[in-house]
Amino acid sequence: MSRIFEITERVALYAPKANLDLINRAYVFAAHAHAGQFRSSGEPYITHPLAVAGILASLGMDEASVITALLHDTVEDTGVSLAEVESNFGADVARLVDGVTKIGQIHFNSSEHKQAENFRKMILATAKDLRVLIVKLADRLHNMRTLGFVPEHKRRRIGEETLQIYAPLAHRLGMHWVKQEMEDLVFSHLEPDAYMSLLVEMQGRLEMLNQTRERLEMLIQEALLRKGLPATVHGRMKHMYSIHEKMQRKHVNFDDIFDLIAFRVIVDDAPTCYQALGIVHSLYRPVPGRFKDYIALPKPNGYQSLHTAVIGPENFRIEIQIRTHLMHSFAEDGVASHWAYKEGKTAGKESFKWLRQLAELIQETDNPGEFLENVRLDLFVQEVYVFSRDGDIFALPRGARPLDFAYAVHTDVGHHCVGVRINGDVADFSTRLHNGDQIEIMTSPDQSPSRQWVQYAKTPRARQAIRQWFRRQERDGSIRMGEKILHEVIGKKDAGKVIIEKLGCADQQELKSRIGRGEIAIHKLLEVVDHNHFLPLKLKGMQRAMMRAADCCHPVPGDPVLGRFVAGAGMILHHRKCNALSEEDCKDSLEVEWQAKPGELFSTGIEVHSRNKRGMLANVTRNIAEANSGIEDLRLTQRGGEMTELLFLVEVEDRKHLAQVMRAIKSVDGVSSVARRNRVGLSGKPAAGEKAAGRPFSATLRDLFSRKSSEHEGEKK
Numbered sequence: 001m002s003r004i005f006e007i008t009e010r011v012a013l014y015a016p017k018a019n020l021d022l023i024n025r026a027y028v029f030a031a032h033a034h035a036g037q038f039r040s041s042g043e044p045y046i047t048h049p050l051a052v053a054g055i056l057a058s059l060g061m062d063e064a065s066v067i068t069a070l071l072h073d074t075v076e077d078t079g080v081s082l083a084e085v086e087s088n089f090g091a092d093v094a095r096l097v098d099g100v101t102k103i104g105q106i107h108f109n110s111s112e113h114k115q116a117e118n119f120r121k122m123i124l125a126t127a128k129d130l131r132v133l134i135v136k137l138a139d140r141l142h143n144m145r146t147l148g149f150v151p152e153h154k155r156r157r158i159g160e161e162t163l164q165i166y167a168p169l170a171h172r173l174g175m176h177w178v179k180q181e182m183e184d185l186v187f188s189h190l191e192p193d194a195y196m197s198l199l200v201e202m203q204g205r206l207e208m209l210n211q212t213r214e215r216l217e218m219l220i221q222e223a224l225l226r227k228g229l230p231a232t233v234h235g236r237m238k239h240m241y242s243i244h245e246k247m248q249r250k251h252v253n254f255d256d257i258f259d260l261i262a263f264r265v266i267v268d269d270a271p272t273c274y275q276a277l278g279i280v281h282s283l284y285r286p287v288p289g290r291f292k293d294y295i296a297l298p299k300p301n302g303y304q305s306l307h308t309a310v311i312g313p314e315n316f317r318i319e320i321q322i323r324t325h326l327m328h329s330f331a332e333d334g335v336a337s338h339w340a341y342k343e344g345k346t347a348g349k350e351s352f353k354w355l356r357q358l359a360e361l362i363q364e365t366d367n368p369g370e371f372l373e374n375v376r377l378d379l380f381v382q383e384v385y386v387f388s389r390d391g392d393i394f395a396l397p398r399g400a401r402p403l404d405f406a407y408a409v410h411t412d413v414g415h416h417c418v419g420v421r422i423n424g425d426v427a428d429f430s431t432r433l434h435n436g437d438q439i440e441i442m443t444s445p446d447q448s449p450s451r452q453w454v455q456y457a458k459t460p461r462a463r464q465a466i467r468q469w470f471r472r473q474e475r476d477g478s479i480r481m482g483e484k485i486l487h488e489v490i491g492k493k494d495a496g497k498v499i500i501e502k503l504g505c506a507d508q509q510e511l512k513s514r515i516g517r518g519e520i521a522i523h524k525l526l527e528v529v530d531h532n533h534f535l536p537l538k539l540k541g542m543q544r545a546m547m548r549a550a551d552c553c554h555p556v557p558g559d560p561v562l563g564r565f566v567a568g569a570g571m572i573l574h575h576r577k578c579n580a581l582s583e584e585d586c587k588d589s590l591e592v593e594w595q596a597k598p599g600e601l602f603s604t605g606i607e608v609h610s611r612n613k614r615g616m617l618a619n620v621t622r623n624i625a626e627a628n629s630g631i632e633d634l635r636l637t638q639r640g641g642e643m644t645e646l647l648f649l650v651e652v653e654d655r656k657h658l659a660q661v662m663r664a665i666k667s668v669d670g671v672s673s674v675a676r677r678n679r680v681g682l683s684g685k686p687a688a689g690e691k692a693a694g695r696p697f698s699a700t701l702r703d704l705f706s707r708k709s710s711e712h713e714g715e716k717k
């Protein structure tokens with residue numbers, strides 16, 4: 001079937017209402033697109049899509065599949081666009097062609113067997129519509145039939161890929177003959193010597209085997225007929241690759257393989273299958289343990305049959321499969337038999353119903369290997385398959401993002417992740433990953449997780465790893481903190497047994513971490529030790545995981561500060577004069593001597609009064625920058641008349657640095673006063689978490705600098 005009219009004639013037979021004109025047009029369209037292209041065999045390229053369409057017609061596939069087969073290489077290999085396909089042949093065909101093209105871009109290039117399953121799943125996920133997969137399998141089958149013309153090195157890669165990926169997929173879809181032919185073709189190309197010697201062996205016995213086959217066909221058929229059971233019986237040689245595999249697996253010679261011929265008994269209905277089985281078993285002695293009832297318990301891919309093995313005449317061991325016509329057509333063509341064109345029905349819904357049934361059926365299967373292998377067919381839409389830079393495939397849940405991938409590679413890759421490239425382009429942590437994306441994670445040893453990461457991670461693995469990191473930081477941090485406090489109170493890092501017991505702790509670790517978390521108040525600690533002198537706790541910089549500077553008073557290193565423990569937030573440093581602290585709070589707080597750590601910056605508020613003057617804001621911000629400080633936020637208020645109040649949130653290392661910044665602002669012409677906002681504004685209710693004095697800095701920098709100074713004038717009204 002390699003001419004278009006043969007294909008349309010065939011389609012017309014099983015689908016009288018099919019649009020043959022459209023199929024013809026698809027042929028002309030493809031022939032035009034591929035004009036001037038040739039196959040490795042030297043034939044015009046169009047012979048290939050034509051042959052693929054022929055395979056689909058022989059499977060009885062619907063019109064859209066046959067048209068897709070004719071067009072399947074146009075978008076990938078010619079100047080044709082998907083839009084052109086759609087405008088000529090409709091959205092359905094365009095979608096199918098796109099699917100086949102996308103699968104064509106997935107190449108299996110790993111020698112690892114465990115990767116093969118991921119590739120198969122990826123292809124399933126990419127295909128979405130099973131017809132896409134069936135067209136792709138037909139495409140691969142024809143390419144295998146013509147593999148001899150392809151250069152040696154490519155032949156091996158294509159053969160391996162077919163054996164590892166496409167033949168198992170054909171098997172999973174129950175397309176038995178496709179699987180067998182693919183395997184035999186791979187066998188003949190990749191192991192030509194073994195193939196030839198097996199072929200010779202078989203041909204030497206062909207006459208004997210054929211005679212045996214014919215005689216047994218007749219014997220079985222007659223026996224059934226005598227009991228009033230009309231049946232079709234035919235024997236078939238096992239396919240070469242499966243014989244070869246069996247010889248390899250069992251380390252036996254050709255002559256030691258008995259079940260070279262398998263007989264199929266095809267009857268009208270399921271009850272007759274069991275009757276026929278009884279007759280066969282009464283005729284020949286069954287081989288123990290070889291009976292399998294796949295009618296009552298179908299295989300995961302939907303296959304149904306009764307299997308048995310018997311000792312036939314002359315001790316010739318034979319395999320017999322008994323099934324109905326319907327089961328037989330499914331056994332041969334698998335999923336494709338469900339796609340066979342049905343008048344007045346939409347094949348799509350039928351097929352998905354079948355898929356659902358398949359999934360249900362799988363639930364009941366007790367072979368866990370097959371169960372897992374097949375249940376994923378149902379699950380594949382839940383997963384997304386992406387490549388690492390080295391070409392390894394990772395299966396992640398649908399909706400996964402870059403951090404999920406990073407943590408899937410390795411926890412350390414996750415923790416140190418600073419950025420990501422997707423298909424070569426820098427992307428955001430919030431980007432969703434798509435099938436076939438190539439992901440490259442950029443790392444830095446200085447990077448560590450941030451709290452926000454949890455919202456960018458979808459997999460439990462990534463979320464857990466991030467949370468665990470923080471828990472560990474907090475635990476280590478609170479132990480270190482507890483150790484420091486202990487040292488200040490008792491003069492050494494470890495407390496004696498008496499102190500540990502008096503404070504109700506099990507051991508040194510627990511004591512330290514409870515002190516560090518503030519669960520054991522300082523005055524409680526002071527009560528149980530002899531020393532009454534408690535020096536201020538010396539801290540350098542900030543241990544971010546378990547302490548922070550209060551938002552109400554914005555202290556900086558060098559300020560007199562008190563440390564106040566807050567459950568769940570660790571120690572919060574307040575300015576000693578912070579109004580947010582009650583007297584009670586102060587008693588429970590820890591006196592801290594806080595020193596700067598070079599390079600570490602803290603934000604604090606500055607209030608500036610100045611005359612309204614053109615360029616004033618620019619001059620102030622420039623001077624702040626020149627004093628090596630940055631502006632985090634900024635707010636501007638008109639104070640009536642000629643005065644403007646500016647509020648800055650600046651970043652400084654410590655109190656000394658802050659003083660430099662303030663001097664730099666003061667030196668700007670027109671500035672009348674500069675003061676720390678914290679002292680001025682602390683006038684009432686502010687609590688930890690609020691911005692200075694409950695008056696949040698509202699305007700963002702971008703807002704302010706995009707305005708012109710004339711608009712500032714306007715605000716006065």
Ligand code: MN
Pocket residue numbers: 048072073139
């Ligand atoms: Mn092709």
